[in-house]
Amino acid sequence: xxxxxxxxSAVTKQEPGGAVSFYGVWLLAAIALVVLPLVFSSGGSLTxxxxxxxxxxxALSYNILLGQTGLLSFGHAVQYGLGGFLAVHxxxxxxxxxxxxxxxxxxxxxxxxxxxxxxxVGWVMTKRAGTVFAMISLGIGELVASSSLILxxxxxxxxxxxxxxxxxxxxxxxxxxxxxxxxxxxxxxVMVSAIAMYALTRTPLGRICNAVRDNPExxxxxxxxxxxxxxxxxxxAGFFAGIAGGLTAINFEIANSAYLxxxxxxxxxxxxxxxxxxxxxxxxxxxxxxxxxxxxxxxxTSVWQLYFGVIFIxxxxxxxxGIAGILMKHRPLIRAxxxxxxxxxxxxxxxxxxxxxxxxxxxxxxxARFSGGDVINLLxxxxxxxxxxxxxxxxxLLVGGFLVARITWRRVAEAWDRAATVARDRGYLA
Amino acid sequence: xxxxxxxxxxxxxxxxxxxxxxxxLSVARGERHAIIGPxxxxxxxxxxxxxGHIKPxxxxxxxxxxxTSGLRPFEINRRGLSRSFQVTxxxxxxxxxxxxxxxxxxxxxxxxxxxxxxxxxxxxxxRTAQILDDIHLSHRRDVPAGLLTYAEQRExxxxxTIAGGASVIMLDEPTAGMSHAETERAVALIRRLTEGRxxxxxxxxxSVVFGLADRISVLVYGHIIASGTPEEIRGNPKVxxxxxxxxxD
Numbered sequence: 305x306x307x308x309x310x311x312x313s314a315v316t317k318q319e320p321g322g323a324v325s326f327y328g329v330w331l332l333a334a335i336a337l338v339v340l341p342l343v344f345s346s347g348g349s350l351t352x353x354x355x356x357x358x359x360x361x362x363a364l365s366y367n368i369l370l371g372q373t374g375l376l377s378f379g380h381a382v383q384y385g386l387g388g389f390l391a392v393h394x395x396x397x398x399x400x401x402x403x404x405x406x407x408x409x410x411x412x413x414x415x416x417x418x419x420x421x422x423x424x425v426g427w428v429m430t431k432r433a434g435t436v437f438a439m440i441s442l443g444i445g446e447l448v449a450s451s452s453l454i455l456x457x458x459x460x461x462x463x464x465x466x467x468x469x470x471x472x473x474x475x476x477x478x479x480x481x482x483x484x485x486x487x488x489x490x491x492x493x494v495m496v497s498a499i500a501m502y503a504l505t506r507t508p509l510g511r512i513c514n515a516v517r518d519n520p521e522x523x524x525x526x527x528x529x530x531x532x533x534x535x536x537x538x539x540x541a542g543f544f545a546g547i548a549g550g551l552t553a554i555n556f557e558i559a560n561s562a563y564l565x566x567x568x569x570x571x572x573x574x575x576x577x578x579x580x581x582x583x584x585x586x587x588x589x590x591x592x593x594x595x596x597x598x599x600x601x602x603x604x605t606s607v608w609q610l611y612f613g614v615i616f617i618x619x620x621x622x623x624x625x626g627i628a629g630i631l632m633k634h635r636p637l638i639r640a641x642x643x644x645x646x647x648x649x650x651x652x653x654x655x656x657x658x659x660x661x662x663x664x665x666x667x668x669x670x671x672a673r674f675s676g677g678d679v680i681n682l683l684x685x686x687x688x689x690x691x692x693x694x695x696x697x698x699x700x701l702l703v704g705g706f707l708v709a710r711i712t713w714r715r716v717a718e719a720w721d722r723a724a725t726v727a728r729d730r731g732y733l734a
Numbered sequence: 735x736x737x738x739x740x741x742x743x744x745x746x747x748x749x750x751x752x753x754x755x756x757x758x759l760s761v762a763r764g765e766r767h768a769i770i771g772p773x774x775x776x777x778x779x780x781x782x783x784x785x786g787h788i789k790p791x792x793x794x795x796x797x798x799x800x801x802t803s804g805l806r807p808f809e810i811n812r813r814g815l816s817r818s819f820q821v822t823x824x825x826x827x828x829x830x831x832x833x834x835x836x837x838x839x840x841x842x843x844x845x846x847x848x849x850x851x852x853x854x855x856x857x858x859x860x861r862t863a864q865i866l867d868d869i870h871l872s873h874r875r876d877v878p879a880g881l882l883t884y885a886e887q888r889e890x891x892x893x894x895t896i897a898g899g900a901s902v903i904m905l906d907e908p909t910a911g912m913s914h915a916e917t918e919r920a921v922a923l924i925r926r927l928t929e930g931r932x933x934x935x936x937x938x939x940x941s942v943v944f945g946l947a948d949r950i951s952v953l954v955y956g957h958i959i960a961s962g963t964p965e966e967i968r969g970n971p972k973v974x975x976x977x978x979x980x981x982x983d
Contacts, residue, residue, distance in 0.1 A: 507850055
């Protein structure tokens with residue numbers, strides 16, 4: 305045991321300037337949020353940034369459940385949507401009564417709405433984790449989503465409820481009419497929410513959430529009631545989801561039943577999972593990627609959901625730790641200086657993998673456009689969906705790419721093992 | 735003085751099968767008490783009953799004089815009883831340090847606090863470091879518990895159990911699966927760490943039992959057939975009969 309101890313002790317090596325780099329990351333994020341719209345100032349990119357910001361808060365709130373407490377929810381959009389509806393109603397009330405409440409406070413109202421609903425249904429929901437929780441969350445999601453179409457006075461039926469964000473009192477001359485002002489409002493709440501959610505992971509409750517995720521049975525024998533822990537986590541998740549919902553309501557000046565539905569719940573699960581639930585920053589990456597894909601793909605292909613499905617299956621099968629998991633796997637190698645020995649194998653593997661990806665795209669598009677549709681434009685090359693040459697090209701790329709990729713990825717694994725062994729010997733890997 | 739643990743006529747049935755029958759047990763404060771018995775005698779069930787993992791069908795269990803039968807495990811834990819598990823039961827994805835710290839949090843009064851920085855609690859920090867030092871795992875503090883060796887996980891299991899400062903410690907086969915050298919180490923560890931506390935231990939290794947225990951109870955078919963000092967147990971004909979010639983010394 306003592307020989308195992310020597311290398312592992314190096315894992316605990318104090319990194320000089322750890323605190324500096326920690327605050328540096330948050331500072332950089334804040335600067336990036338401020339500078340982004342100055343660099344990319346087109347209306348389209350402003351809209352995208354606004355949506356990405358909201359998606360980040362939403363995905364992080366979801367990860368309080370999935371990544372930190374081990375609760376798989378299929379109905380997280382309920383708190384998000386209800387937060388949005390409450391925000392719209394309060395905005396309309398504030399505007400009609402001329403109450404002195406400025407717009408930037410409204411997301412907090414959304415948050416309290418999301419939390420209030422979590423408070424109401426959470427105790428029953430969080431009694432058990434696992435499949436029971438997942439099923440109840442699905443049921444509650446469907447219940448609320450269908451209620452939203454029935455209870456017209458509250459949810460406005462199919463058309464939803466509209467509002468006017470400029471009708472509230474201006475703050476320091478800001479009316480929040482222009483998108484850039486809304487963007488900064490969202491950016492402000494992204495920073496506040498992200499810091500708050502990160503801080504939550506560093507509290508006694510946050511740590512016990514992790515313990516409940518790992519082993520709820522044992523938690524009972526160190527003085528904690530896992531039911532209470534799950535309930536509190538559920539309320540916090542609801543609160544931050546509500547903030548995201550409130551921001552969406554401000555951004556679109558409407559709240560409708562789509563906010564509450566299963567699609568929205570699925571998207572946030574998707575974002576958090578693709579980004580990686582094991583690390584705090586994972587869902588941020590996932591939210592950025594998924595929102596970006598959603599905005600980008602819809603203009604390129606009519607079957608963009610299909611691509612989401614393929615990506616999701618790919619991540620679940622080959623990288624269950626998500627993007628963050630892939631990135632963090634490289635950290636010990638970078639520290640040990642052995643990453644260089646892996647890179648050539650990556651480059652070799654990239655070629656057939658790219659061919660495989662093109663094969664998948666060509667196959668999907670051929671099927672989608674077979675019975676009428678535009679010519680497929682792949683890397684500038686036109687493909688006609690009904691032409692046998694296109695089918696042949698797709699088949700060659702798909703099958704050939706797969707077979708060659710399989711061999712090259714085996715090489716990557718071997719190179720990886722060698723690099724990891726060295727890293728372990730140097731004490732950078734437990 | 736009231737007993738640390740008192741079981742009065744405790745019964746546990748699963749359906750029609752009586753696992754525990756008319757179980758009476760008294761463990762004095764500060765005593766090291768071993769429960770032995772053949773496989774399937776109900777030793778683990780007894781542990782589960784006392785710690786609240788399962789509820790007795792009838793009868794009464796008291797901890798330091800207070801009735802605890804019917805309470806949930808965390809309620810019993812908060813009243814000063816902590817137990818370990820036969821099968822290692824740690825927080826696998828969390829580091830050794832986090833494992834022990836989680837077990838310290840409730841006892842130091844931080845409960846479900848979400849307004850305190852967990853890294854900024856001097857008492858928690860100091861106590862966690864002390865426990866890690868005690869179980870000789872300080873050098874492994876940043877390793878995820880799931881990556882520890884078996885013997886290390888068993889030590890961590892003991893560390894989590896004692897971390898809350900409970901007055902009554904229950905260890906379920908703490909040396910199971912250990913080599914001879916590891917067992918000796920573990921026994922020394924247990925002896926030192928349970929100093930001044932009440933210890934209840936289930937153990938198959940008779941050298942551990944007779945080396946550690948002040949008193950021994952013999953459980954056969956869910957019933958205690960003998961309870962006494964190691965000498966009394968050694969000389970008890972009923973015990974010899976139950977073990978059918980097996981060496982118990």
